[in-house]
Amino acid sequence: MAESFRLPGKGRLAQARTARFTFDGKSYSGVAGDTLASALLANGVHLVGRSFKYHRPRGILSAGAEEPNALVGIHRDASRKTPNVRATVQELYDGLTAVSQNRWPSLGFDVGAVNDLASPLFSAGFYYKTFMWPKAAWKSFYEPFIRSAAGLGVAPDQPDPDHYAARFAYCEVLVLGGGAAGLAAALAAAESGLRVIICDEQAELGGSLRFESAAVIDGESGWQWAQAARAKLAAMDNVKVLTRTTAFGYYLQNFVALAERVSDHLSNPSGGLPRERLWQVRAKRVVLATGSIERHMVFADNDRPGIMLASAARTYLNHYGVAVGKNVGVYTANDSAYAAAIDLKKAGVGVAAIVDLRDNPTGELVDEARALGIEIHGGRGVVRVGGRLRVSSMTVRPRTGRGGERTIPVDALLMSAGWTPSVHLFSQSRGKVAFNDEVKRFLPGTYAQECISVGACNGTDGLSATIDEAYAAGIKAAKEAGGKGTKPAKPKVEASENWSRGMLGAGPGAEAGTTVKAFVDFQNDVTAKDIRQAVHEGMQSIEHVKRFTTNGMATDQGKTSNMHGLAIAAEELGRTIPEVGLTTFRAPYTPVTFGAIVGHARGKLFDPTRRTAMHGWAERHGAVFEDVGQWKRAWYFPRAGEDMQAAVNRECVTVRKSAGLFDASTLGKIEVVGPDAAAFMELMYTNPWQKLEVGRCRYGVMLREDGFIYDDGVVGRLAADRFHVTTTTGGAARVMNHMEDYLQTEFPHLKVWLTSTSEQWAVIAVQGPKSRDIIAPLVEGIDLSDAAMPHMSVREGRICGVPTRLFRMSFSGERGFEVNVPADYGEAVWEALWAEGQKHGACAYGTETMHVLRAEKGYIIVGQDTDGTVTPNDAGLDWAVGKKKADFVGIRGLKRPDLVAEGRRQLVGLKTRDPDVVLEEGAQIVVDPEQAVPMKMIGHVSSSYWSENCGRSIALALVEGGARRTGETLYVPMPGRTIEVEVTGTVFFDEKGERLNG
Structure with a gap:
């Protein structure tokens, strides 16, 4: 045993x-x-x-x-x-x-x-030199070897069966860190009545009070006070206490990401608990109470098992009741390690000796250690240790000189070179740290966001000073966030510990010129010698040193290694630490699982699945669905015995002869409102909008700054100061962002408000000669006559008793209406329209039929018939560009010489010589099929379908100089054959547009 x-x-x-x-x-x-x-x-x-x-x-x-x-x-x-x-x-x-x-x-x-x-072969930067020669060895030997050797641990080889949660939260004051400083700040802020969140990565709040044995606050031990403070905070309705929660990223506008471990500590998680929960918190004020990290001593073989930080040994003793050895040695350059030796000695653990680099250590802790009979070696350092699988001894010699070595048996060795403030979250907030030469620490300097650092992370020494500072910061943060100026009782520190500064860099025996393995970065096996070698090989910036040696990389992020690495590099360069610079503290500073970040976005939910209000009806009626972005859209509605082509043919003919119902809910919808709404529309679209009458619609084209088509859609003017803008399905989010970007950066003087309403409206397109007959019995308060409601108009009224925005418009070339109703009523209104449609022989049709119908009329789809290099002129949309407009987004781009040059690719129609042959979309087009390879391609097919209404195949294409090629024969080379095509206009059905009016 x-x-x-x-x-x-x-x-x-x-x-x-x-x-x-x-x-x-x-x-x-x-x-x-x-x-x-x-x-x-x-x-x-x-x-x-x-x-x-x-x-x-x-x-x-x-x-x-x-x-x-x-x-x-x-x-x-x-x-x-x-x-x-x-x-x-x-x-x-x-x-x-x-x-x-x-x-x-x-x-x-x-x-x-x-x-x-073989370590001499693996010195710093060896991989940059070793794997360069011979060149052929990279694929055959180096890469397979490196891949097999890379990484720590074995990655899971099965899908993650756990689930993860995510929450968004808002608070006035967010306190990051649950030690004495964080608790004091939270207690002070909470009394204001504002919402306060305090989080800490440990299972219990208290921070360093877990190991500090001398602290007394409000008459209780520090740990008891911390637990009472936690209980008080947890009982307050305005406070959220999050334990096992790591703040791993600080972003713009006081946005902080927290990872909460919900069930990793449970033997049998039950009740559907997630494994972890990602909190995305926005706060008015942030209090950073992230503490500090103890540094190790840099000496030969300082990585042996049994060698640990003094504060860690003290935590294991005072919190967990565990002694890290029976005969413990201590190696230090500051007072905090003395407290660990004293606690161990009082607990009955043997303390072999304290080795202190300082020549004449003095102070209360030093005196107490001597009084307990602990042997103290001042002005000396540990130059090496015995043992391999566990430390067995430490060899001590004077800090200067090589004589007088003494070997002392130990089974554990505690070390402390001082404390490094945890400024990582402050740095991530874009704050600038400043080096304090007096205490040899980087501390928060210039703030970039509404936050404040308190306690050890701010360089504040002593528990009393820490609590005073944090208490004042909590009151100030609450007041600045809008809280009342209360002053709750401040915790009173009656006893505490004060520690000295410590040291940076390598200790005796690991000086320049030595070849010992004195580790600076344990995780990446970086020694003091490696840091010096990087400098000798020309690295002068600490960022270059970091990459050459891997010091502070990966999950370590320089927590224990950074300051030692800086000090050694600075010494070797003959510069100060600030001159060498500081590495970047990247998020996440502490590792976070992929599951917590990804959350639900995996498997079937990797990309959110969006369904319209009529999705259930379409499912029940046998629709085959296709994915369009995140949307599930009805592709076609096959009847018994029909394949896709047969179903589409029937749907196309039915819409032209009678009517069809189409779910157009996925179109993007944006409300543009405000006294300057028309002026804003003038700037965002190529068309003029100021004179558009209320109740009328207009097809709009939106460009990028470079003059190329960005999106299109029909816009209805509902009032003098209100426009209902539609966008393509795939363009909804980017058009909204595009508009908002220009409104905030280029046109901030305009009084305009933008609201995305895509999900608020269900849209039912009723298209065909019988469309008015179908909707008329259900519409209230709207005159549907041609005179009262002509093509390209919009009216507001009711349908089936619910509010509607009714557009008379068409993407099929037939008389058509688009019924907009609140999404909750979408399916009910569809059912009513379907019942009426059955009286007139109407059908439901899907996206494939919609594509064929619009192609028969030459209507483009942005992103299919445009490729990011198409101008309105290229697409035959010159008529949609206001000739008298002085300014709009893209107007200067349109004037570039290359955009008005001859020979640009322009949209044309194509008819195959054999009407039964349907071209492949994306197929290339050439003038001479007999030319030498590589052939000169002059364009490509953008849309191609079989048209039952035309009795033949039809296609749209982008072709060089297309406008002047009408009637010309071109060729589409395909595997095994070349297809002959004739260039035509883009309209294949009802060229005069007579059917739009019935």
């Missing part, structure tokens, strides 16, 4: 229930409330993984999200395997199964460790 390192009476988990788990197939027990890391340490397990490049044995370094070493795989079942989980964050549950990574055949004996022996 494994020796237990759980100390009776220590920690806060004494009464917790037992939880069984396995690690690499071996069973262990922990207690509820443990992390996997604390449970492993309680069982004496320090070796948890192998390093990425050298496959060196690695142990647990920290107790939080900064952990670079203890990355494990968590396996719930065959389909739930998560790699690279930080054991320091993974909460223990009964039945947890964890495996180590990056080793074979076992963790204790890893063949890959040969890389450590």
Whole structure:
């Protein structure tokens, strides 16, 4: 049975229930409330993984999200395997199964460790030099080898069976961090009555109060005060407390992304709980209370299992009741490590010695350590350690000189080089950090958003000063967000700890010129020697050093390594740290699962499926659907024994002879409202709009700045200050964005408001000679006569008792109406129209028939008969460009010489010599089929159909100089044959347009 390192009476988990788990197939027990890391340490397990490049044995370094070493795989079942989980964050549950990574055949004996022996071949930047020669070896050897060796852990090979949730939230004050600073700020802000959200990545709020043993606040221990504060906040209706929630990205306008772990800590998640929840929060004010991260000491073999941060050992002792060893050594350059040694000593754990780089360490903690009989070696450093799979000793020598070495047996070594403020979220907010030379730390400098940093992340030392600062910031944030100026009782700090500054860079034995492996970045196997080599090879910017060495890359993001790397590079360059620069803190600073980011957008929901109000009716009537963007649209309605072509032929003929009903709800619809609405329309469209009468419609063409067609649609004027704009189905969102962009940036002086109403209106197109007869019995308050409601007009009234915007317009060339009704009534109105239509022999028709009918009339579809390089003139739409207009978007583009040059591709009609041959869309067109290959292509077929109404095939095409080629014979080369075509006009049916009026 494994020796237990759980100390009776220590920690806060004494009464917790037992939880069984396995690690690499071996069973262990922990207690509820443990992390996997604390449970492993309680069982004496320090070796948890192998390093990425050298496959060196690695142990647990920290107790939080900064952990670079203890990355494990968590396996719930065959389909739930998560790699690279930080054991320091993974909460223990009964039945947890964890495996180590990056080793074979076992963790204790890893063949890959040969890389450590061959490390001179894998120095910094080796991949930039090694894989360049011979060139032929890249595909045959290098690439397969690199791919097999790349990455840590094994990616899941089955679909993720879990589900994820997402929420949008708004609050006046968002507090990021639940330590003493965050709690004080939240308590102060909450009293204003405003909405407050406080989040923290740990399971419980308290931050560093988890390990600080001397803190006393309001007469209670720091930890007890934190739990009471959490309870108070949770009981307030205006406060949301989010634990197990990581703020991983800070974006524009105080938009912060949070990832909440909902069920990863549960043994058997039930009740349909998501695995994780993505919170997208917008706040008026943000309080950053993200704390600081302890730095390790840089010395030879500082990565051995059993070597960890002093604050981590203190957390395992004071919170989890776990001793990280029986005979512990301490190596430090600041006072905080003394507190860890003192706590361990008082708990009955042997402390072999404290090695302090400072010549004459002084202070209360130093005095207390001496009083407890702990041996202190001032002015000395650890130059190497013994042991491989676990540290067994530390060798100490004076900081200056090489004499007087002493080897001290230890089974764990704690280290602390000081604390680095966590300024990552501040930096992501576009704030500019500034280096404080006095304390050797980067601190928040120039703010770019409405936020404030408090506590350790702001460089504030001492618990009392931290709470005072955070309390004031909470009141200020609430007041600036519109809250009342209340002043709740401020927490009173009666006792706390004060720590000194620490040091940066490499310690004794790892100076320039040494070849030892003194690790700066544990996750990426970057040593002090690698940083110096990067400088010697010409890297002067820290961003270049980072990429050459991989220091601070991947999921580590420089949490523990950044400042040491900066200091070593600066020393080697002979510059100050600010002159070398600071790397970018990219989101997510802490790893976030793909599932949390993707949410529901996977499988059938990878792209949202949109259905119209009439979708159910179409399903019941046998429609075959096609995907048009995100929409499911009825493609055609086959009857018994009909294939697609037969069904389309019948639908086309029925619409021309009688009538057809078509679901046009997917068209984009935008309301343009305001006293300057007409002026805005004049600027956005090529057509004139100021003189368009109320109640009339006009076909509009919208251009890009370069003069090419962007979208089109019919626009109805409902009032002097209101337009109902329709767009193509695929263009709805981009046209809205296009309009909004110009309104905000180019035409902000115009008093106009834009509203997308695409989902609000169901649209039923009733087309054909009998269309008026079908709608007339159902319409109220609208005169449908030709005189009162001519083609291209709009009226408001009622149909079937519900409000309607009724357009007389046609995309088929027949008399037609488009019935707009609130979407909730869409199917009911369709049913009524269908019943009337049956009296007149009408049919329902789908998108394929719609395409054929519009092609028979030569009506274009933007995106099919245009390709982003087509002007109105090219498309035969010159008539839609206002000749007297002085300005509109794209007018200057239209005047470019190349857009008015001869020989541009223009839209024409094509008829095949053999009327039964239907051309393929996209087919290329040539003048001479006998020319040498490669042939000169002069155009392509954009639309091609069989037209039952014309009794032949028809096609539209973009052809060079098309307008002057009417009657000319051209050729369409196809595999095995060449098709002869005649260039015609674009209208194939009812050329005079007489049917529009019945």
